[in-house]
Amino acid sequence: MVEPIRKYQLGLFGHPVAHSQSPKIHTEFAQQFGIQLDYQLIDATAAELPPKFNHWIKTAHGCNITVPHKQNIMPLLDHYTERAHLTQAVNTVYWKKGELWGDNTDGDGLVLDLQKKGVKLEGKHVLVIGAGGAAQGIIPSLITQGVSRISIKNRNFQKAIKLSENFENCYVSDDKENHCYGLIIHATSMGHYGLHPELQTSWFHENTIVYDLSYGKAAKPFLAAAKTLGCNQVYDGLGMLCGQAALAFEIWFGKKPNITLP
């Protein structure tokens, strides 16, 4: 008897999620291996998340989690990986021996994208602008890659201090810090309001790379400001989005997809 082809139920929980690229990215990955997916977008407020997630996940192969639920999801899981523990956030949920695990592939997704772009992280002094969840999500992966130092700049200075204290080689940058950086990463939410943090000419040398964790319209103000200061290696976070998705796909299916930008 011919077995029916299994269709794997996956999805993304967030609020909002309607414009997510994830169904397109994962469906393209699945096609590379002849896997059939039903990748759903599930919009849930914080109050709706526990009942919706607990019901939906019973029949699912796994899911992704996005803003604002990367922390909210954690109490609903049985275990987290070391990466999720270090970043205090989960973007990928999967089943293992009947129990629910949470992992975070965001930081390693960024690293994967930078590697694809030929950027060597080892020995680089990195400036991270922002000290929220997006910043915390990438710092452990940068450290694992052997960056020499991470400086954090944030409007709320105390929040930057608190974040820096969690990691080695991680310091708060104040206005007296007079360095130039090998890599400048924008991790605030300002781009979603058409704004960007101020950049200083003294931060740049001729090989400084600028990366905005947002993509599309939200990345434009910061990347445009960097270009105005003469920086010509600027990237938005679309590659990171694909990188984190590829690593999630590998967790669910044990297969490494080829990454092509949507």
Ligand code: ATR
């Ligand atoms: P995320 O989880 O996406 O990082 P978050 O935790 O709300 O979101 O953090 C947003 C980041 O953007 C913070 O670093 C925030 O700075 P504060 O810690 O000072 O709030 C930063 N941010 C948001 N709006 C900003 C603005 N108008 N000016 C400067 N920084 C801003």
